[in-house]
Amino acid sequence: MRTIILATAMLLATTLASEAACFGSDAFSTCSDSNGNSYTVQRFGNSTYVNGHNSRTGSSWSQNSNTFGNTTYHNGRAANGNSWNMTDQNFGGTRSLSGTDSQGNSFNYTCNQFGCN
Numbered sequence: 001m002r003t004i005i006l007a008t009a010m011l012l013a014t015t016l017a018s019e020a021a022c023f024g025s026d027a028f029s030t031c032s033d034s035n036g037n038s039y040t041v042q043r044f045g046n047s048t049y050v051n052g053h054n055s056r057t058g059s060s061w062s063q064n065s066n067t068f069g070n071t072t073y074h075n076g077r078a079a080n081g082n083s084w085n086m087t088d089q090n091f092g093g094t095r096s097l098s099g100t101d102s103q104g105n106s107f108n109y110t111c112n113q114f115g116c117n
Helices: 002-011 013-019
Strands: 021-024 028-032 038-044 047-053 060-068 071-077 083-091 094-100 106-112
Antiparallel strands (some): 021 028, 028 038, 038 047, 047 060, 083 094, 094 106
């Protein structure tokens, strides 16, 4: 379950940016939050690119997401410098998440209205 939380946290990058103070347009935004972290969000069609910087630790991270039909491919670099990837497929009320976290661990979950396994 820890793996899905880490992957989900990365997916929430665009959500976090929307909760921060953002300036710019739908195509390019610069954001900052109350902790002094900064983010840039670029959107091109079905692709989103997020780059963040943690002012407390000096670390940075990135995430790229590309959607084709009912499938979104995510990949990025975590603050620890390691790469990660995830494929997110939606089939009606069922969601399939698979990939490799930034620690090199593979994961595969199927989620529906009853939870994930």
